[in-house]
Amino acid sequence: MTPEEFRDHALSKPGAYPDEPWEGDLVAKVVEKIFVFGLGRDAVGVKCGANRAEADEWLLQYPDDASVMPYIGRNGWNTLAIGGTIPDEEILEAIDTSYDLIVSKLPKSKRPDQPR
Numbered sequence: 001m002t003p004e005e006f007r008d009h010a011l012s013k014p015g016a017y018p019d020e021p022w023e024g025d026l027v028a029k030v031v032e033k034i035f036v037f038g039l040g041r042d043a044v045g046v047k048c049g050a051n052r053a054e055a056d057e058w059l060l061q062y063p064d065d066a067s068v069m070p071y072i073g074r075n076g077w078n079t080l081a082i083g084g085t086i087p088d089e090e091i092l093e094a095i096d097t098s099y100d101l102i103v104s105k106l107p108k109s110k111r112p113d114q115p116r
Helices: 003-011 052-061 088-104
Strands: 016-022 025-030 033-037 043-047 066-068 077-081
Touching: 003 016, 003 025, 003 088, 016 033, 025 088, 033 088, 043 088, 052 066, 052 077
Parallel strands: none
Antiparallel strands: 016 025, 025 033, 033 043, 043 077, 066 077
16 A cells, blocks of 8 residues: 555544644644654554553564654554555554544544444
């Protein structure tokens, strides 16, 4: 898949929208909370677990294509390379997981309608 296809997948989530909080850095947000960094680039930053220990599984499985995100990595955020050893389906699932983890922390009154 191309970086643009991953971008489109992220932005297809309920309530998702693109934003550019820093010049040249497109992110996907839901209710003002980022759930994917680096949209349209050759790697995406996603929340890969509720904590660092869960997110470290990606580093163990894909040492050449997964890395801890600077500054926010301690909170379970990783950078996943597109077009490397990580299968596209797993990156799609990581985007979905990141979205779900972020939405789960939102007040129920602010959560977007999600398909059941």
